[in-house]
Amino acid sequence: MAFPRVHLEEEHEMFRDSARKFLQKELSGDVERWRAQGHVDREAFLKMGEQGLLLLWAEEQYGGLGIRDLRYEQVLIEESIRWTDIGFFHNAHSKLVGPYLDRLCTPEQKARFLPPAVRGESILGIAMTEPNTGSDLAGIRTKAVDMGDHWLVNGAKTFISNGIIGTTFVTAAKTGDGRGQIGLFVIEEGMEGFSRGRHLKKFGLPAQDTAELIFDNVKVPKENLLGDPGMGFAYMSECLAVERTMSAISSLSHAQVAFDVTLEFIKDRRAFGRPVGAFQNSRFKMAEMRARLDAAQAWLDQCVMLANADRLTPEDAAALKLLCSEIQGDMVDLGVQMHGGAGYMEEYRICQMYQDARISRIYAGTSEIMKEIIGRGLGLGEKDLR
Structure with missing residues (x-):
């Protein structure tokens, strides 16, 4: 079991329960079709809009809930990845693109662009x-x-x-x-x-x-x-810290689901007369991954609180994105290995997760770019050392 999430309060867990029920009932059954047709249905955004789950931060005058606490977005991403698909990019709509409209739009522009985006009629x-x-x-x-x-x-x-x-x-x-x-x-x-x-x-x-x-x-x-x-260019740079935090949330949420999928599999699948999970290698590998996931989750949760307080630095966001995407890659790779031959079959979710996870070390800035940002923050840039 993962350790308790101390940064979440009762209202966040109530929101989680509501979001989970909606996602399970309305959207989880559509995932196979989405993956086959190559895109999410536009109706999925309309359903999210009807539930008030898009652009949570938008003011009530534009149809939003006025919730700027990033913990709600975090909870929504966690549940969405668990019950639908990491390729459902409502988070890009709400927290990667939406913040540009929030920060840069005039009141007149907000009145034009935000209401349809909140309702899911426009997709950003x-x-x-x-x-x-x-x-x-x-x-x-x-x-x-x-x-x-x-x-x-x-x-x-x-x-x-x-x-x-x-x-x-x-x-x-x-x-x-x-x-x-x-x-x-x-x-x-x-x-x-x-x-x-x-x-x-x-x-x-x-x-x-x-x-x-x-x-x-x-x-x-x-x-x-x-x-x-x-x-x-300055505007884009200003928004990158939040974008990379959202990417980290997605990566770690995906890794947590991959861990759970793998744990369930190795408890049930038997080899040489006993569950695969009973072998020492399985126990040790999963124990190590559990520790890494919990440590990363604690840091991610702290960074979410720093982002809420507008205190998250670009260097911290880059380090967070780097760590979470690398752990995600390690977890899905371990999951495939633990599944054995079944892990290579697309009918198993872990195979799909392995394929889906690879891009996380590339988009929102490659791991190499993240290391450059972190290194320059340490005073190790070329200009610093001349």
Whole structure:
């Protein structure tokens, strides 16, 4: 058994119970279809919206609950991964993309963009990554030109989450000649010149649609610009700590489920006349993993509280994301090994989890980038040591 979660209070557990019942009843039965068709149903977002589970932080005037306690988002992710699928990216909608609207929108923009997102009628995505840039956001080539009464956007994005079912994309585009001179624009489904490219096939996360987006002389109204047109890079940097915390929550939640799936399997599966779990190697491997999961959970919970207090540093968020994604990878690998040949069969959940987990050490910043951030925070950057 995992140790008690002391940072959670009674109201968080009541919320967990309510979310669990909803997810089990309304969405858990759809997972196999989502994975087969390559995307979550848009109706899943509508159902989440009806329950008030999208953009929990949005003020009541925009249809939200006004809950800014990150612990509720944490609980929701934990239950969603357990009872549905890690590829259901409602957390990207609510806490990766949504915060840009929260931080940068004017009251008039919030009145336009937030209510449909809260209801699940619009599905949010963020369009940053380009074919030749990867983590180098300052090097993007998509360009926005000020035409006086509108912006004209040209370029392409790739690896965009919610790219097929999404309707509203916060899009990064260069607004000047400077390497970091970037603006953020809300580009919406139906705008002339905006289209989707390929629905990309992936090694894992089949339920999470990933696509290319194409901008061919898209006329973006001036009122769809978020904040200052030259400050987009700074805005993106400001939001990365929360994004990486959310990624860490997903990774560790996924690892916890993989542990439980594996524990149940090795208690039941027999070899040489006794349960697989009765062998010393099984006991020792699972005991070690239990200790690692509990230690990581304690730190993650502390970081959630720091994020609530706006005290989580970029270095801490990077370290958290690094640790949790690496533990996730180790756990699903151990799970497959403990399942033996069954672990290689896609009909077993652990096989699917193994495939789904691999991307966690890449998206939201690779493990190598996380190490660079941590190292520079220690004063070990090239400029520090010259």
